[in-house]
Amino acid sequence: MATTPRREPLTRRRSRIPHGRRGRLGAAGVAAALALCLGTGIVRPAVAEAASTDRATLAAWWAPVNFQDVDTTGETALGGKSDYITSYDYDGDLNGRNNWENTSQFPLAAHVYYSVVQTPSFTYLLYTYFHPRDWSDGVLDNYQEDLSEHENDSEGALVVVANDGSTYGKLEAAITVAHSNFYSWVPDGSDFTSGQESVDGTLPLKSDPHGDGHGRPFITQQPNTHAAWAEGYLSRERSEYASGDGVVYYPGSTAEVPDSANDRDVQYTLTDIFASNGMWANRGLTSLFATTNNFAGDDSGNPYGAKCGAGGVLGPANGTCDTDAANPPWAWDDGDDLPGRGYLATDPAELVWDYFDWSGKPSSPDVAYTWDQYNGITS
Numbered sequence: 001m002a003t004t005p006r007r008e009p010l011t012r013r014r015s016r017i018p019h020g021r022r023g024r025l026g027a028a029g030v031a032a033a034l035a036l037c038l039g040t041g042i043v044r045p046a047v048a049e050a051a052s053t054d055r056a057t058l059a060a061w062w063a064p065v066n067f068q069d070v071d072t073t074g075e076t077a078l079g080g081k082s083d084y085i086t087s088y089d090y091d092g093d094l095n096g097r098n099n100w101e102n103t104s105q106f107p108l109a110a111h112v113y114y115s116v117v118q119t120p121s122f123t124y125l126l127y128t129y130f131h132p133r134d135w136s137d138g139v140l141d142n143y144q145e146d147l148s149e150h151e152n153d154s155e156g157a158l159v160v161v162a163n164d165g166s167t168y169g170k171l172e173a174a175i176t177v178a179h180s181n182f183y184s185w186v187p188d189g190s191d192f193t194s195g196q197e198s199v200d201g202t203l204p205l206k207s208d209p210h211g212d213g214h215g216r217p218f219i220t221q222q223p224n225t226h227a228a229w230a231e232g233y234l235s236r237e238r239s240e241y242a243s244g245d246g247v248v249y250y251p252g253s254t255a256e257v258p259d260s261a262n263d264r265d266v267q268y269t270l271t272d273i274f275a276s277n278g279m280w281a282n283r284g285l286t287s288l289f290a291t292t293n294n295f296a297g298d299d300s301g302n303p304y305g306a307k308c309g310a311g312g313v314l315g316p317a318n319g320t321c322d323t324d325a326a327n328p329p330w331a332w333d334d335g336d337d338l339p340g341r342g343y344l345a346t347d348p349a350e351l352v353w354d355y356f357d358w359s360g361k362p363s364s365p366d367v368a369y370t371w372d373q374y375n376g377i378t379s
Contacts, residue, residue, distance in 0.1 A: 017194070022064040022341045054114040055371065059270060060158050063082070063112065065128065065206040066268075067231055069240045070247060070261040071223035071308050074137030074148065076311030080261030082133045083223050085249060087271065087281070087286065088152065088295070090132065095287045096296035099132040100151040103163035109255040110229060110268035113279060116331070117348050118371040121162065123169055123347035128156040128273070128329045129298045133140050136312045136319070142236065144224050147312040148323035151297030155179075155228045157219050158344050160192075160352055173356060174203050175344065178227035182344065183333040184355050185230040187217075192356045196242050197337055199356070203230050207239040208250045210267065216251075218295045279328060290324035293331035293342075297322050330374055346374040 046174045053369040063147065070080040077083075088096065088110035113128040113267050136146070136154035157176045162171035173192045174185045185203035186192045193199065205215030220231040233282035240246050245262035254268025273279045280293075283292045292298040301307050312319025333341035353365035 011049070011059045013053060022349060029085075034245045039369050050248040055118070055123075056270075057159065058123055058161070058168060059116055060251060061214075062099070062122060062125050062161060062272045062296070063114070063128060064159070064174075064219045064253075065125045065208060066112075066160065067218070067220040067241050068226075068247045068249060069221065069223045069237055070245050072136055072261050073221050074135070074139075074246065074311045075306045076133065077137060078305075080245070082135050083131065083221075083226070084247065084258055085110050085129050085131060085268065087111040087113075088130050088132075091289075091359060094282060094285060096152055096289070097298045097300070099297070101133045101300075101302045101304055104304045107257045110249055111255050111271050112249075112251070112268050113273050113378040114250075114270050115273040115289065115345060115370060115373065116371065117345075117374070118163075119349050119366050119369055121366055122172075122349065122352070123161040123163060124344050124352070125159040125161060125312060126273075126348070127159065127327055127375065128154055129221065129226065129228065130154055133308075134226065134326065135224055137224060137306075137321075138311060138313055142224060144181070144227055145222070145225055148320040148322055149308050149310075149312055151299075151308055152295040152326040153219065153226050154295065154326045154328060154332075156329055157217065157228055158346075158352075159217055167323045171203075171205075171215075171217070172358070173352070174219075174230070175351075175355065176219060177226040177332055177344070177352040178224065180333060180335055182332075182337065182355075183233075183234075186356075187215075187249075193353045195291070195354060201230055201233050205234055205309065206231070208252075209265065210250055210252050215253060227279055233285075273329070283328065290329075293327060294324040294326060295328065297326060342374075346372070 018216050038078045070083045072080040091102040091106045115126045116126040131153040154203040155177045160173040162172050164170045172190045183200045187203040204218040207213045210221045218231040220237045223229050247266055248264045249266050249268045254267050255269045256267045258266050282288050299308050309318045309321030320329040330342045333342050338354050343351040349367050350365045
């Protein structure tokens with residue numbers, strides 16, 4: 001994610017000026033509370049009032065299946081390893097400025113970060129995919145690809161679930177992060193439609209062979225830049241999933257390491273962004289964050305191989321290595337939409353209200369949050 005000027009959480013933009021969008025390519029405690037509310041004939045924020053363990057259960061239930069396309073070519077590819085998802089401390093330290101170098105030295109066990117924000121009507125589940133490298137193979141053969149590289153990379157997806165009185169709610173939509181652009185998707189059966197932003201396509205569902213078989217959002221990430229989309233939207237990713245190489249990540253109880261660049265069953269574990277000594281708690285740690293809105297990343301040499309920037313050009317010359325270029329989710333921004341920077345994480349009700357229309361949509365965003373740790377709301 002590219003850096004843009006800081007915008008504080010919950011500082012609203014309320015001007016409703018229509019504008020065009022950028023160009024396109026082509027779980028028991030919850031049930032009990034819900035039952036109590038339904039018995040009165042009033043829909044209450046049953047899910048939103050659930051204990052934190054239930055929020056974790058909701059995050060696990062709707063955690064996406066992720067197809068990470070893998071590129072094995074290029075000076076900084078490491079045979080495809082540079083595309084594996086992992087944690088920012090995969091190498092055992094909280095230093096963002098050695099993650100590029102250490103990618104070749106440590107196994108990349110699969111972790112996905114998550115956060116939960118809730119209102120009486122909706123649960124907003126954010127999933128963050130971290131890679132130690134945003135890299136290039138020196139060839140512009142992917143959509144929105146460029147030839148620059150940088151240490152650390154953070155992309156992701158927001159999953160929108162209606163608190164409809166059922167145990168896990170109803171999946172209504174997802175928004176994926178592709179650098180400084182957001183893309184919106186709705187699954188079959190959703191009543192969400194285009195709002196101020198156009199719906200980009202259908203959100204497919206895929207079952208998890210390690211669970212009960214219920215459908216999960218199916219997300220794909222491009223190689224190199226790791227831009228996230230609904231699987232099937234890009235023709236190249238459809239082809240790679242069908243007959244190319246890549247890693248399919250499923251939520252599970254073990255953080256696994258891919259056996260190869262074409263491993264179709266790798267489990268990842270979920271890590272709460274607000275865990276003790278976690279991402280949010282360490283946002284002021286200068287070895288990990290250059291600013292509270294930027295992961296620390298430099299352009300220093302690499303004693304183990306090609307340095308950052310070497311992959312951006314073919315041959316022995318070095319290309320561009322951007323420093324401190326990756327944003328945590330509370331700083332993600334689509335620069336040409338109306339909601340503010342970071343709203344996908346910190347104020348999702350505002351952003352979703354802007355992006356979509358739906359039956360019963362209120363005349364203004366429902367920002368009566370019952371749980372939003374980004375803004376200190378934990379009642």
